[in-house]
Amino acid sequence: MRKASRLRGKFSFFNGGWLLFLVLASYFLSDSLLREAAAKGAIDKGLRVSDVVSKLPEGVRDTVERQIDLAATRDALATAKTDRDKINALLCLGVIQGRKEFEEANAKILDEFPDSPEARSAYSFFLLAREGAPRSVSPERYRSYVTRRLPEISRVEMWRLALRRFEEVEYPPEKVFDFFAPVFERPPIYREYEVFFMELAEFAFRNDSRYWEGEAKRLEDACSKGPSLSDIPGGPPEKAATGP
Amino acid sequence: MIVMERVFAIAKLTFVKLREPAFLMLMAVGACLGSVSSEMGTLMFREGNSLVATLIVYKIGEPVLSNFSLIVFVVFIVSVFSGATEIPRDVKSRMIMLILAKPVSRWEYLLGKFLGVLTMGLAFLAVSFSAVVAAHFLKTGSFYPPGVLMRQILLALVVLPCVAISVAVSTFLPEIASMVLAVLYMIAAVAVASIGILVEMLPHSLNAGGAVYSVYYLFPNFIFYFNSFHPFGLVSFALLVYTLSVTAILLWIAWCRLSFRDMV
Numbered sequence: 001m002r003k004a005s006r007l008r009g010k011f012s013f014f015n016g017g018w019l020l021f022l023v024l025a026s027y028f029l030s031d032s033l034l035r036e037a038a039a040k041g042a043i044d045k046g047l048r049v050s051d052v053v054s055k056l057p058e059g060v061r062d063t064v065e066r067q068i069d070l071a072a073t074r075d076a077l078a079t080a081k082t083d084r085d086k087i088n089a090l091l092c093l094g095v096i097q098g099r100k101e102f103e104e105a106n107a108k109i110l111d112e113f114p115d116s117p118e119a120r121s122a123y124s125f126f127l128l129a130r131e132g133a134p135r136s137v138s139p140e141r142y143r144s145y146v147t148r149r150l151p152e153i154s155r156v157e158m159w160r161l162a163l164r165r166f167e168e169v170e171y172p173p174e175k176v177f178d179f180f181a182p183v184f185e186r187p188p189i190y191r192e193y194e195v196f197f198m199e200l201a202e203f204a205f206r207n208d209s210r211y212w213e214g215e216a217k218r219l220e221d222a223c224s225k226g227p228s229l230s231d232i233p234g235g236p237p238e239k240a241a242t243g244p
Numbered sequence: 245m246i247v248m249e250r251v252f253a254i255a256k257l258t259f260v261k262l263r264e265p266a267f268l269m270l271m272a273v274g275a276c277l278g279s280v281s282s283e284m285g286t287l288m289f290r291e292g293n294s295l296v297a298t299l300i301v302y303k304i305g306e307p308v309l310s311n312f313s314l315i316v317f318v319v320f321i322v323s324v325f326s327g328a329t330e331i332p333r334d335v336k337s338r339m340i341m342l343i344l345a346k347p348v349s350r351w352e353y354l355l356g357k358f359l360g361v362l363t364m365g366l367a368f369l370a371v372s373f374s375a376v377v378a379a380h381f382l383k384t385g386s387f388y389p390p391g392v393l394m395r396q397i398l399l400a401l402v403v404l405p406c407v408a409i410s411v412a413v414s415t416f417l418p419e420i421a422s423m424v425l426a427v428l429y430m431i432a433a434v435a436v437a438s439i440g441i442l443v444e445m446l447p448h449s450l451n452a453g454g455a456v457y458s459v460y461y462l463f464p465n466f467i468f469y470f471n472s473f474h475p476f477g478l479v480s481f482a483l484l485v486y487t488l489s490v491t492a493i494l495l496w497i498a499w500c501r502l503s504f505r506d507m508v
Contacts, residue, residue, distance in 0.1 A: 027489035033482040039444035071450035
């Protein structure tokens, strides 16, 4: 009799336990669904998390904003489908996290996407990098990347960045002009190159390279009269794509 | 079946006790309120209002109308005042000893009390809603579209957790204290409700959920009841499940308390 009573007690406990489990499961599931629907509705209505964060006290706001940006970029990286999106997310993540992380992000881009046109920031970042940097890009590799992988419109900036870097590290002038050989051999006569040739002429002047100074000035003049890259329908012919 | 008969008997006892002149006057006030407010528009808030107000969605599906919300607010007050006082009064007057001396278990008593107060709240709601619909018909010559009307009827679901909260709180405290605590708890629930939705909007890798949800899950989310949605869709079904589960959890807490407390 006592045994039967205990058994009944156990059964009622199990029945009650299952019921409670069922109720809690229903609660959490329905709450999750309703929350998602409510959040979607609020976003559709135009509410952004940043609107809410902007109402926070100043001391907390910056930290919260940084954490949210970081998480949003991590999410963007996790869901990125194309190389372009992945590289952009990696760079954003690096910028938000700090100098060291930015360096690591560029190293990762260089390792994983060496041929992507979006990897150009990694190439310019590591061109003749200081000792102890995670990667270093030689001028030959840089030039090959610029001439083979980049469209004409992106090259000018890369040439300018390279020139600036050479000046920083005091790279020998003869090697600099050797580096820019493709630009002199098949000069891109576009207005965007005017400033680059002007800077190159100044560099040659400072290093007493009269020949290269004259050449650079001549091309600067030519570029000032040339068309703009953006004016050419369908983009400029990729004439330097066959460079070294 | 016999169990349910006992539950309904307690519910009837509660409902009959509440059917006093004051309550009938309140019903009349509800009917007047319904007819006066019949042509108020959609429940929406201007920019710059509180965060909770900003989170209420009114653009998808069928929105909640302001007049029905007003009636629900009155029902909320009525439910708190009757739900939070019933059990403490029974304990104070020793009526509970008389009831529990009969073959009525504590959970039957609790469920009966809950159903009694709920019936009263729903009766008030039914009278006021009918007054709104009738007044709208008299003023415009047409009824509300079925979808809009159904959405307003679904608003009545909010009465269930309100009554359950009041009854649950009343098992812990005397009547005045439980009334105050029930109101404070519901105000806190409204304030906390926005947190869960905001966390849902945050990037997933932020992992902001853990600590925040431990506070969020202590309260039912009343914002869900006032959002607009399709009355015959998945969201309305989820709202029904949510209401029943929240009510069951609150009644379970009340039952746990009632099972172990002294009735003297």
